[in-house]
Amino acid sequence: MAERKSLIKIKPKKFKSGDVVKVNFMVMHPMETGMRKDKKSGKIVPADYITEVKFFFNDTPFTTMQVWESVSTNPVFTINFKVPAAGTLKVVYKTNTGEVQEKSKKLKPKG
């Protein structure tokens, strides 16, 4: 499947090593519950939702999420992270249809 749009945002933009930052992970995903009917055809839209989101720092997992249908369309997941040093933040997510996608961002603490 084509790559879905996703974005990792770090707040605040400027931080030092040892600081606790907010990590925002946004995905463009329909999060279909499998209970909604298509208004035109009257058929049930098949379920398609994110089931697992994993956060890695330098390939070491530090946060795992299990997600269910009740999360909104185009979800945003926000967690905190204490940046130990410069490195790569990677987010991998899986859906119930077997799709696996990832997104990474380099962290460059100043000072």
Next chain:
Amino acid sequence: MQRRSFLQRIGLAAAATAATATLTPQSLLAAEAPKGPNTMDIDAALKAITGGKAVTPSKKVHLKAPEIAENGAVVPVTIEVDSPMTPDDYVKAIHVFATKNSNVRCADIMLTPANGAAMFATRIKLGSSQDVLVVAETSTGEFLSAKQSVKVTIGGCG
């Protein structure tokens, strides 16, 4: 359940080495949350997670959700738990439930001390006016909870 047994084996190996090696985030990451069937009521879902242990309402868990949500499809929820987040005392997992949705489970977040602070925010769907329940599991084996009722004007499912 191949994956689970694989993870358990990793966990055992990590436990064996943990005695000598320093604690890494990987070894502290809570094992996979118990996966129940998709649709279950709130009591069954809670039992699957706590294993029958008591859940105590606590002021340490701060749940921020709107009292009245105009659109049930996008209800912002923020959870913060007071915790030092050290390897001895940290929040292992945060579970979010919507008590009247057809699938009460929204999200289970497994945290480690590397997070620095126990916080989670997302947007959830609510089918009707109901309570949002949050259960935080600490590394000491306690289950703390917080609850808030949300009035929904337009349902978010279907």
